Amino acid sequence: xxxxxxxxxxxxxxxxxxxxxxIDLAADLKEKKKNGISxxxxxxxxxxxxxxxxxxxxxxxxFEVAANDLGMHTTYLDPSGSQIGKKESIADTxxxxxxxxxxxxxxxxxxxxxxxxxRYAGVPVWNGLTNQSHPTQILADLLTIREKFGHLEGxxxxxxxxxxxxxxNSLMAGCAxxxxxFTACTSKNYFPDADVVDQCRAVxxxxxxxxxxxxxxxxxxxxxxxxxxxxxxxxxxxxxxxxERIRELSPYQVNAAAMKLAGPQAIFMHCLPAFHDLNxxxxxxxxxxxxxxxxxxxxxxxxxxxxxxxxxxxxxMHTIKAVMDATL
Numbered sequence: 597x598x599x600x601x602x603x604x605x606x607x608x609x610x611x612x613x614x615x616x617x618x619i620d621l622a623a624d625l626k627e628k629k630k631n632g633i634s635x636x637x638x639x640x641x642x643x644x645x646x647x648x649x650x651x652x653x654x655x656x657x658x659f660e661v662a663a664n665d666l667g668m669h670t671t672y673l674d675p676s677g678s679q680i681g682k683k684e685s686i687a688d689t690x691x692x693x694x695x696x697x698x699x700x701x702x703x704x705x706x707x708x709x710x711x712x713x714x715r716y717a718g719v720p721v722w723n724g725l726t727n728q729s730h731p732t733q734i735l736a737d738l739l740t741i742r743e744k745f746g747h748l749e750g751x752x753x754x755x756x757x758x759x760x761x762x763x764x765n766s767l768m769a770g771c772a773x774x775x776x777x778f779t780a781c782t783s784k785n786y787f788p789d790a791d792v793v794d795q796c797r798a799v800x801x802x803x804x805x806x807x808x809x810x811x812x813x814x815x816x817x818x819x820x821x822x823x824x825x826x827x828x829x830x831x832x833x834x835x836x837x838x839x840e841r842i843r844e845l846s847p848y849q850v851n852a853a854a855m856k857l858a859g860p861q862a863i864f865m866h867c868l869p870a871f872h873d874l875n876x877x878x879x880x881x882x883x884x885x886x887x888x889x890x891x892x893x894x895x896x897x898x899x900x901x902x903x904x905x906x907x908x909x910x911x912x913m914h915t916i917k918a919v920m921d922a923t924l
Contacts, residue, residue, distance in 0.1 A: 599922040603714040604722045606707070606729040607769040608795060612803060615773055619739050622911070622918035626739075629665065629914070636667035639924055642698040646672045647680060647713075648724070649704030650832070654868060654912050655724045655732065659701055662917035671697070681709070690716035699924055702726075705832065720923040722916075727830075730762040733867050734770040735915035740908045741822060744863055749775040749804070754820040754858070756781045756813075756848040757892050758841065759788045763826045763867060768792065768807060772799040779808040781816025783844045813847060813854065820858040824865045825850045825892045842886055850893040855902060864893070864903045872898040 597617045607615070628635055646659055656672065663670045673680075680689045686709055693700055694717035702710045703724030714721040723731050742748050753771055755764050759780040765788060771778035778796070780788055787793075787809050797807050810816045817823060825848075828841040855862060871891040874880050883889055897903060 597922075600924070601720060602923045603720055604731050604919050604923065605710055605714055606723065607731045607734050607766050607773060608799070610773070612773045612775070615735070615738070615770070618735055618915065618918050618922060619742060621922055622735065622739050622915040623742075625665075625917050625921065626911070626914040635665055635917075635921075638666045638921055639698075640667035642666075642668045642924060643696070644668055644670055644699040644701065644920070645693050645697045646670055646724075647678065647700065647702045647704070648673065649675050649680070649702075649709075650725065651675070652703055652724070654909055655701075655703055655916075658732075658913040658916045659724070659920075662913050662920060665917060666921060668698075668920075686712040687716045689713070690721075691718070694718040699920060720920075722919060722923075725762060728762055728765060730766045730867070732912065732916050732919065733763070734766045735919065736908055736911040737767065737824075737865060737867075738770055738774060739911045739915055740865070740904055741863075743907070743911075744904060745821065750777070751821045752777045752779070752819060753822040753824060754779045754781050754817050755824045756816070756850055756854070757825045757845055758782065758786050758828050759809075760786055761830060763824075764788050765792050767824060768796045769799070772796040772803060772805045772807065775803040775805050777806045777808070779810060779816050779820070781810055781813060782848050784811050785844060814857060817854050817857045820862055822865055823850055823854060823858055823862055826867055827869070827871060828892055838882065838886065842888065842891070845892070849891070850897055852894065852896055855897055855900070860902075862902060864897055864900065864905070865908055866893060866898070866903075866905045868905060868909055870898060870905070 660670050690713045699720045701722045701724045707726045707728040710723045759782050768778045872893050872895045
């Protein structure tokens with residue numbers, strides 16, 4: 597399959613066959629790395645730009661390690677490291693970087709920014725996260741699920757928490773594409789956008805997937821193979837939203853009771869970072885203000901044998917490597 601020159605902007609842009617190809621390639625590259633087989637000759641001497649308007653641990657490290665493993669060099673541009681959108685338009689920035697680099701990663705705010713970069717750059721552009729989409733995370737999630745269950749088709753995934761933004765949107769799209777069953781289990785005020793649901797249901801009709809929205813925890817998690825959650829407040833949101841989120845979403849915390857309802861076969865996933873203890877500055881701040889020691893997931897579940905969050909985190913690098921290898 598030839599994906600050379602393609603952008604990775606959102607999961608819905610790819611066919612099930614193309615997604616399977618990327619997952620297969622990631623598994624192959626992962627095996628090579630584990631066995632000490634070098635891949636630095638794949639793209640020797642190429643250069644990629646990493647634009648980060650939102651900071652990151654996993655995304656940045658994954659792109660840098662993956663690029664190095666493929667023989668490439670990286671330039672990291674943090675929020676103060678470029679003029680993008682300030683003194684220089686997205687279109688002009690894209691046309692400059694496209695002349696200097698072989699590929700561009702963008703992590704930031706609105707989806708329109710990464711779409712504009714792709715429109716003008718003339719080289720592959722990869723979405724490292726926007727407010728609406730997080731495709732590299734979903735590829736890592738799909739690889740992790742396949743590693744644990746041996747297949748994707750027919751797997752039941754339940755997403756709990758704030759289902760309005762990038763993670764729920766992208767997981768729903770990934771499940772629809774791969775013939776999986778996706779359930780958003782949350783308050784009705786936090787259901788995914790209706791337009792995105794309609795797009796995913798149209799895909800699901802072709803693949804045998806299903807899309808379900810429910811505010812009933814017992815119905816939402818029963819017999820689920822995967823229980824997934826994310827932080828309730830995203831980067832860039834004001835502190836004022838914490839109180840409302842905690843009040844509305846606390847019934848949808850992933851805890852031992854939810855995992856028991858799902859069953860012993862279920863795995864727990866989280867794209868990280870997670871508020872599961874008080875070992876972070878933000879965690880301690882929220883605890884002092886609201887009197888809670890854990891939020892979207894309990895420490896008991898996070899540290900349990902059912903949790904695969906660190907396998908998932910590692911697979912960010914392998915799937916990002918596959919995306920760059922295939923599109924370059």
